[in-house]
Amino acid sequence: MASRMVLSLEWVDGEDGFLRLLDQTLLPREVRYLECRDAAVVWEAIHQLRVRGAPAIGIAAAYGLYLGVRKLAGCNDAAKFVREVDGVRDYLAGSRPTAVNLFWALDRMQKLAHRLAASTSVPAIASALLAEAQAIHDEDRRLCRAIGRHGAGLLQDGDGVLTHCNAGGLATSEYGTALAAIYAAVEAGKRVHVYADETRPLLQGARLTAWELQANGVPVTLLCDNMAAQVLREGRVQAVIVGADRIAANGDTANKIGTYGLAILAAYHGVPFYVAAPRTTFDLSLADGTKIPIEQRDPREVTHGFGRPTSPDGVDVYNPAFDVTPAKLIRGIIFEGGVISPVCTETIARALGGSETEVGFSDGAARRESRSSRDG
Amino acid sequence: MASRMVLSLEWVDGEDGFLRLLDQTLLPREVRYLECRDAAVVWEAIHQLRVRGAPAIGIAAAYGLYLGVRKLAGCNDAAKFVREVDGVRDYLAGSRPTAVNLFWALDRMQKLAHRLAASTSVPAIASALLAEAQAIHDEDRRLCRAIGRHGAGLLQDGDGVLTHCNAGGLATSEYGTALAAIYAAVEAGKRVHVYADETRPLLQGARLTAWELQANGVPVTLLCDNMAAQVLREGRVQAVIVGADRIAANGDTANKIGTYGLAILAAYHGVPFYVAAPRTTFDLSLADGTKIPIEQRDPREVTHGFGRPTSPDGVDVYNPAFDVTPAKLIRGIIFEGGVISPVCTETIARALGGSETEVGFSDGAARRESRSSRDG
Numbered sequence: 001m002a003s004r005m006v007l008s009l010e011w012v013d014g015e016d017g018f019l020r021l022l023d024q025t026l027l028p029r030e031v032r033y034l035e036c037r038d039a040a041v042v043w044e045a046i047h048q049l050r051v052r053g054a055p056a057i058g059i060a061a062a063y064g065l066y067l068g069v070r071k072l073a074g075c076n077d078a079a080k081f082v083r084e085v086d087g088v089r090d091y092l093a094g095s096r097p098t099a100v101n102l103f104w105a106l107d108r109m110q111k112l113a114h115r116l117a118a119s120t121s122v123p124a125i126a127s128a129l130l131a132e133a134q135a136i137h138d139e140d141r142r143l144c145r146a147i148g149r150h151g152a153g154l155l156q157d158g159d160g161v162l163t164h165c166n167a168g169g170l171a172t173s174e175y176g177t178a179l180a181a182i183y184a185a186v187e188a189g190k191r192v193h194v195y196a197d198e199t200r201p202l203l204q205g206a207r208l209t210a211w212e213l214q215a216n217g218v219p220v221t222l223l224c225d226n227m228a229a230q231v232l233r234e235g236r237v238q239a240v241i242v243g244a245d246r247i248a249a250n251g252d253t254a255n256k257i258g259t260y261g262l263a264i265l266a267a268y269h270g271v272p273f274y275v276a277a278p279r280t281t282f283d284l285s286l287a288d289g290t291k292i293p294i295e296q297r298d299p300r301e302v303t304h305g306f307g308r309p310t311s312p313d314g315v316d317v318y319n320p321a322f323d324v325t326p327a328k329l330i331r332g333i334i335f336e337g338g339v340i341s342p343v344c345t346e347t348i349a350r351a352l353g354g355s356e357t358e359v360g361f362s363d364g365a366a367r368r369e370s371r372s373s374r375d376g
Numbered sequence: 377m378a379s380r381m382v383l384s385l386e387w388v389d390g391e392d393g394f395l396r397l398l399d400q401t402l403l404p405r406e407v408r409y410l411e412c413r414d415a416a417v418v419w420e421a422i423h424q425l426r427v428r429g430a431p432a433i434g435i436a437a438a439y440g441l442y443l444g445v446r447k448l449a450g451c452n453d454a455a456k457f458v459r460e461v462d463g464v465r466d467y468l469a470g471s472r473p474t475a476v477n478l479f480w481a482l483d484r485m486q487k488l489a490h491r492l493a494a495s496t497s498v499p500a501i502a503s504a505l506l507a508e509a510q511a512i513h514d515e516d517r518r519l520c521r522a523i524g525r526h527g528a529g530l531l532q533d534g535d536g537v538l539t540h541c542n543a544g545g546l547a548t549s550e551y552g553t554a555l556a557a558i559y560a561a562v563e564a565g566k567r568v569h570v571y572a573d574e575t576r577p578l579l580q581g582a583r584l585t586a587w588e589l590q591a592n593g594v595p596v597t598l599l600c601d602n603m604a605a606q607v608l609r610e611g612r613v614q615a616v617i618v619g620a621d622r623i624a625a626n627g628d629t630a631n632k633i634g635t636y637g638l639a640i641l642a643a644y645h646g647v648p649f650y651v652a653a654p655r656t657t658f659d660l661s662l663a664d665g666t667k668i669p670i671e672q673r674d675p676r677e678v679t680h681g682f683g684r685p686t687s688p689d690g691v692d693v694y695n696p697a698f699d700v701t702p703a704k705l706i707r708g709i710i711f712e713g714g715v716i717s718p719v720c721t722e723t724i725a726r727a728l729g730g731s732e733t734e735v736g737f738s739d740g741a742a743r744r745e746s747r748s749s750r751d752g
Binding site: 027028029195197198199200201203206207210211214215219220221222223224225226227228229230231233257258260261262264265268294302303307308309310311312313314315316317318319320323 | 403576587
């Protein structure tokens with residue numbers, strides 16, 4: 001693995017510190033970084049998907065809020081400063097109104113400013129806001145590292161790992177979720193070969209995952225989604241690991257379209273299928289996945305996916321954004337607290353209720369189970 | 377369904393009769409027909425894939441041979457005429473050296489010319505060659521109609537049918553193989569809705585199947601290959617029907633990459649999976665599918681599939697041309713003699729050995745079996 005990982009975003013310290021963002025819209029053809037020195041550049045980057053992935057968007061927005069108010073850091077009117085915080089918060093919240101992490105990060109920053117306003121000088125509030133953005137950034141880094149550590153325990157030297165879409169470092173601070181397990185395994189000296197589904201219609205696997213792994217020096221083979229069954233059949237893959245958009249209380253998992261089919265193919269070939277996602281991905285208000293409505297996306301993603309039309313005019317198109325993989329097809333859910341396995345309402349409730357050390361689902365147990373059933 | 381089907385190729389009778397070919401390289405954006413009046417135009421059309429699909433290539437080549445020699449139809453030197461037949465045969469055989477049907481059709485034409493040469497006038501040989509090309513064409517039409525008739529018996533009014541790649545009229549004289557069942561069902565007054573996998577990497581489903589069905593007035597919905605599992609789960613599909621490149625003695629079936637995965641997904645959802653192919657697709661010299669080597673194709677089909685690169689430079693690519701679906705996942709094989717079900721070495725040997733009326737595998741039995749297991 002490369003000695004230094006490619007970073008989706010990085011705070012560059014200094015007198016006039018700034019946020020450096022990798023412009024993901026140019027990948028995989030061009031590697032260009034944006035230097036964000038005010039909120040408007042961050043707004044545009046989020047809006048144009050130059051930064052993407054829930055955690056990365058939240059981190060970028062937190063820095064963006066700081067960048068938006070620091071010009072007033074020298075003033076001595078705390079009320080005025082906090083009004084500016086509120087204004088920049090609302091401004092950035094409009095950059096991508098469906099991104100939950102965006103609101104979460106902005107609200108956390110805003111609350112801090114309000115709390116400090118009564119008793120703290122403006123320069124100190126400004127400093128605290130930068131520190132808070134860095135804390136959000138650090139927390140994500142630690143969280144991904146923890147997911148990686150637990151996930152790496154499921155992989156053995158020489159394993160092939162199949163993944164779908166991009167649940168990698170590009171979507172987070174550094175390590176990603178599904179790819180975190182791979183990076184951590186490689187850092188621990190295991191040889192891992194990744195098979196990346198290209199992930200139609202938007203090709204996140206081809207454009208992002210393949211690029212990211214290649215840039216980080218991890219061996220990767222790109223395939224079309226419909227080739228996964230053959231790769232599994234040839235015995236090239238010892239584990240499938242994917243990310244998640246939302247996990248219901250019983251473990252049913254919504255993720256990029258194609259995940260459900262892949263889980264069936266893995267089960268058919270006796271290969272363990274894992275989901276890697278932080279604790280915040282669980283939505284315990286949903287008893288199971290049947291309550292998750294499946295949104296249809298623009299047909300043009302399918303018919304015009306590559307800049308020119310590839311199907312007849314006016315053709316009817318089925319283009320669901322995601323699908324729901326039932327818990328019974330998931331060998332384990334890797335989160336920052338450990339590996340939940342078997343996956344069901346009781347084990348999830350227990351895992352999320354406990355602290356990290358209390359979680360009784362060791363990586364070893366999940367691995368042994370997966371290995372024995374793989375042999376079967 | 378449209379009152380007159382779109383034809384991939386058609387002989388236009390007259391003083392200076394010619395072969396009219398649909399230029400499939402321009403689909404789905406443009407419908408343009410080529411008028412082939414000599415062998416060179418046919419050679420170019422086969423070579424450039426303007427006509428594609430084993431049966432259609434064979435038919436085009438047969439007409440092409442006639443077109444290549446008819447300028448000598450007025451001469452009275454049979455030996456000279458037959459030498460010309462040999463020359464044109466060799467010329468056309470070079471248009472696509474891996475197409476088995478091309479050789480089969482050309483050899484049949486050549487043998488006829490040689491057989492007639494001793495006793496028949498040149499004009500009569502020339503006429504016989506045109507009649508032979510028309511016979512090859514007619515035989516394919518009848519064969520596809522028979523496959524359609526047997527396949528339609530497996531479908532009920534209101535069924536959804538999922539298909540992969542293009543095993544339709546564009547690849548044959550008119551009806552196709554997998555799509556023949558659908559056309560025949562629609563002609564019999566059944567409402568059928570087709571779900572067409574786009575079929576990466578070359579998008580035959582999007583470019584050809586969706587276009588063909590739309591042009592023939594059959595309702596069709598296009599989807600990415602990785603969406604098939606979700607379509608199956610939603611209960612939209614009552615049967616999956618695909619074509620075949622090659623079928624081993626035990627029923628293991630090589631077909632376009634993605635077919636094997638689709639068969640697993642169909643089995644998981646209890647939806648019957650059928651293969652439709654003529655008798656000539658069986659290769660009884662292969663005991664099973666393990667003997668079929670899986671060719672890897674140009675990585676650029678995956679990385680540059682749409683005119684511009686969509687993945688990082690130098691990325692490793694897995695791009696098998698086809699996969700092999702094991703017989704146990706195939707509910708029935710639809711051929712011109714009936715429906716072979718269950719699929720195994722014994723039933724296949726019996727079906728291929730018998731005449732049409734002797735084959736004891738009625739459509740009704742296969743359908744009943746499929747329906748009951750679908751409910752289960």
